[in-house]
Amino acid sequence: MALRLIQVNIKARDDSALGRFWADALGWDVSSEGPGVTNLAPAGATWPDPAAFYIDFVAVPDPETVKYRVHLDLATASAAHQAELVARLKDLGATPADVGQGDVPWTVLADPEGNVFCVLEPREIYRDTGPIAAVVVDCADPRAMARFWDEALDWTLHEASDDHATLRSADGAGPFLELQRAPDVRGWWNRVHVDLLPHPVDGKEAEVARLRALGAVDVDLGQGDVPWTVLADPEGNEFCVLGRA
Template sequence: MALRLVQVNFKARDDSALGRFWAEALGWGTSSEGPGVTNLEPVGFDWPDPTAVCIDLVTVPDPGTVRNRVHLDLATTSAAHQAELVDRLKDLGATPADVGQRDVPWTVLADPEGNVFCVLEPREVYRDTGPIAAVVVDCAEPRAMAGFWGEAMDWTVHETTDDHATMRSAEGVGPYLELIRAPAERSWWNRVHLDLLPFPVEDKEAEVARLRTMGATDLDLGQGDVPWTVLADPEGNEFCVLGRG
């Protein structure tokens, strides 16, 4: 039994419009599994595949005024590429964002609905990740969270310190999952969260039970009767275990 990180889920006021922004930003294709849902993945992608972590955007009525504890870091290959990408993203509707970053080599932006993300300066470690360099999760205790997520998934933990931890798929492809110390208190649910897929998918209930023994807790966000299970990690960050292949 195992779990893999397969997608990042964005709650949106307009899934279609926000989906168009991120599809253009990443150079990905779009599809829809139903009303109010936009799915993004690389063109020609055979889901699920560890070479990419896909994006689902789901329309909800919430105005989205809270600070997310999950964001994306985008990869670049040169200083010129970074500058070109930032300019292109601004043309698509992104705006500069100040999260207290001060003088840093990366650029912090917000998408058209206010979700913050970063355009990184070129880094060798991200040269083969694809357009998304990392999915970043803020947490109070990166070591403890790395222990939870490292045991929860089949991904390999590469580095762990008091301030950050990194992991990547066991195949060594696709983006990294990075846990960054940010002790600000959470006050509400995230508009961006992780979705995990059991393989085989028939092991979903057993995997959910295993996560509960590791410290995950059940979470009711009004999801009703759905094929996925909503849980919170030991720091209260929401995530879903999917029930579809």
């Protein structure tokens, strides 16, 4: 059995509008829309294609909008591409964001609901990730978090230091998972979290038990009776292990 980081889940006031922004931003398709849920997939991908990465937007009545510990980094192929992408994103409704980044070669923006993300300068490491270079998680101890996620996922650990750690799928497909050191103590639930897909999906309960043994804990967000299980990693970041609907 194995677990794959298959998608990010983003809470939204208006899932449809935010989904349209990101579909236009990434050049992806709105794969399905239902009451309160909008799903995005790369063009031509069919869930759950193991080579693809997805985004779900889920409407909640009052999504937290003050502090984030999870964000997306977008990849670019050249300086001209970075400038064009930033301009296009602003035309779509993104706005510049100051998170104390100072003078850096990447551009920090916020989507129409205030979710912060970065448009990176061209980097060779991200040349084959697709439009999303990385899912970035702030944490107090990247080394410890890397140990947890390295054991949790059927992925490859590429780097682990006191300040930064990176993992990616063993087959080299899709974005990186990056863990970066941040000084703040977490005291809120995340508006953005990752979803894990077991293979086979019927092995969910065994995978959940394995994650608990690694240090994950159960979380009650009021989800009720659902086919997925909500857990938190050792630093309290929520994630879901998906099951058969």
